[in-house]
Amino acid sequence: MGESIAVEDHCEHHWQYNKPAHASASVRICAFCRTIDGQELMRTLDKYAHEQIAKLKQEPAPMARIQILELPTISLGDDAYETPFAVIVDQCSSVPDVNGVLNVSWERFAKNVGARALMVTPDTVEIPANEVPVNPGFEQFREQVQQEIAKAQADMMNSLKRGRP
Known part of the structure; x- marks a missing residue:
């Protein structure tokens, strides 16, 4: 472990972009010492977080x-x-x-x-x-069901935005 720290301290970084197969963004990593560019990583994570929040805010x-x-x-x-x-x-x-x-x-x-x-x-x-033929009293029931569905959808979207199931 001591050797890798010594190498990192004296490394003249050779930056390369690395993108894992499942990822949507790449990160800069030194080809020699495997140091991750922290600023680049934070920018990538911030961009990803904004994209995910934008998706949640979209109407279903x-x-x-x-x-x-x-x-x-x-x-x-x-x-x-x-x-x-x-x-x-x-x-x-x-x-x-x-x-x-x-x-x-x-x-x-x-x-x-x-x-x-x-x-x-x-x-x-x-x-x-x-x-389906509807009897006259059914319209009130139908409206009530639609209100309950809208409430359930709103609750679900709020839960998703808060990150809870």
Whole structure:
């Protein structure tokens, strides 16, 4: 241990940038004595902290809505029928890119549930068959549920900002 201190005291630093595979920033390290440039490290950490705080302050993206659209029934013969369906993901902030390539996870999901088709869009798609008739007293209940959801989301964001689960 004494030898490494002596080397560090007499080292003419040869600075190199080192970026670990999992890191988003690099740090200056002497190639000879392995001394870390403390000022550079603090600037990097400060920048990273500001980026993380900015992410927390951003409004959360609205949750995508998943709907099922039944397609015309198909006769398989011998009194067997199949009702194919399409998965509609609307109000989605992550949509196909310019080449039309869908998010792989949505494609996998649609395939796993047996959907014949998949539609992902940021727009709202209303499917009349999916609408549920609402009795007149239900609107008050609906508003109460929405208020509770908004309160839970606000509590969650506050907890994240404070760094507590």
